[in-house]
Amino acid sequence: MNKEIRKIGVLTSGGDAPGMNAAIRAIVRTACYHNLEVMGVVRGYNGLINGELIPMNARSVSETLQKGGTILQTARCREFKEAAGVQRAYDTAKTYGLDGLIVIGGDGSFRGARDLTRIGLPTIAMPGTIDNDIGCSEYTVGYDTCLNTVIEAVDKIRDTSSSHERCSVIEVMGRDAGYIAINAGIACGAEVVLVPEKEYKFDADVLRVVLEGKTRGRKHSIIIVAEGVKGMSVLEMAKEIENKTGIETRATILGHIQRGGSPSARDRVNASLMGSKCVELLLEGKSNRVVVMKDGQIVDIDIEEGLKMKKAIPEEMFEIAKKLST
Numbered sequence: 001m002n003k004e005i006r007k008i009g010v011l012t013s014g015g016d017a018p019g020m021n022a023a024i025r026a027i028v029r030t031a032c033y034h035n036l037e038v039m040g041v042v043r044g045y046n047g048l049i050n051g052e053l054i055p056m057n058a059r060s061v062s063e064t065l066q067k068g069g070t071i072l073q074t075a076r077c078r079e080f081k082e083a084a085g086v087q088r089a090y091d092t093a094k095t096y097g098l099d100g101l102i103v104i105g106g107d108g109s110f111r112g113a114r115d116l117t118r119i120g121l122p123t124i125a126m127p128g129t130i131d132n133d134i135g136c137s138e139y140t141v142g143y144d145t146c147l148n149t150v151i152e153a154v155d156k157i158r159d160t161s162s163s164h165e166r167c168s169v170i171e172v173m174g175r176d177a178g179y180i181a182i183n184a185g186i187a188c189g190a191e192v193v194l195v196p197e198k199e200y201k202f203d204a205d206v207l208r209v210v211l212e213g214k215t216r217g218r219k220h221s222i223i224i225v226a227e228g229v230k231g232m233s234v235l236e237m238a239k240e241i242e243n244k245t246g247i248e249t250r251a252t253i254l255g256h257i258q259r260g261g262s263p264s265a266r267d268r269v270n271a272s273l274m275g276s277k278c279v280e281l282l283l284e285g286k287s288n289r290v291v292v293m294k295d296g297q298i299v300d301i302d303i304e305e306g307l308k309m310k311k312a313i314p315e316e317m318f319e320i321a322k323k324l325s326t
């Protein structure tokens with residue numbers, strides 16, 4: 001054990017995600033197990049700049065495992081993207097006597113963690129975002145819960161869509177990534193899935209599929225569109241489909257409902273394992289590491305290396321989604 005690590009901080013940054021509390025709880029309790037002091041940094045990097053830190057103990061995280069959101073609040077902090085902001089955050093960390101910091105967030109938050117490490121604060125990161133858009137990790141905390149929320153919502157829309165023999169265009173989140181869309185599409189049997197990673201032609205990829213479905217006697221069509229898809233909005237798309245096919249069409253934007261709710265079993269377990277590992281890494285004297293899932297295992301890699309990594313939705317998923325919806 002590295003004797004220099006006596007007091008650590010933990011913060012959540014970027015968009016909140018179900019399971020962040022499970023991660024905070026695991027970090028606090030693992031730290032307590034090792035007799036470390038833990039400070040919760042409130043409102044992400046903002047809190048580190050402004051000195052909003054609260055002491056935490058094993059009881060501070062009681063009854064939080066099952067809660068959505070983040071008990072530490074989260075934020076997007078512009079000031080932290082500048083060197084002066086990082087320096088102020090570092091100074092606060094030193095004022096509070098932090099020997100290490102754990103950051104739960106997406107790749108923007110990882111860049112911040114790397115910057116803090118560079119100026120001398122050992123930092124470990126772990127992925128918390130519903131988007132699953134982290135190149136170096138197969139999985140991000142919150143993604144599984146989000147996907148289940150989307151599936152439940154699409155199933156409900158399907159009931160009414162089918163009853164009215166309508167077409168439904170449903171927008172899901174994911175920022176610039178289509179993981180939520182393609183997986184929800186397969187899980188809900190959507191006729192069309194549009195993602196930012198793949199260009200589409202409205203006539204061939206949307207209109208034709210809806211019309212062919214009608215000809216084959218399909219009662220309704222479900223079209224899932226990732227929010228990052230360029231071109232028409234889902235409202236415009238719904239209007240265009242209705243005008244060109246004569247099929248009544250409705251648009252639904254699922255919105256922030258996708259970010260809330262009690263975390264799934266998978267998110268609770270993985271957040272707990274990842275959070276605990278972050279503390280162990282600090283104690284081993286490691287820094288500038290990100291805890292990720294690789295080949296189904298929870299491992300740590302260098303943040304810089306991790307930020308360079310890219311992942312893509314396997315082409316096969318699109319092919320299977322198409323095959324299964326015919």
Ligand code: ADP
Pocket residue numbers: 013014015045075076077078079080081082105106107108109110111112113115129
């Ligand atoms: P996410 O972590 O989910 O990708 P953001 O991109 O909003 O979310 O990043 C969260 C926060 O991380 C930002 O508000 C900012 O404070 C910090 N951050 C983002 N990008 C950088 C960067 N290039 N350098 C330093 N800090 C960054």
Ligand code: F6P
Pocket residue numbers: 015129130131173174175227259
């Ligand atoms: O990164 C999570 C996410 O929910 C994205 O899917 C979405 O693009 C964005 O955050 C929405 O951010 P805000 O909460 O600022 O509306």
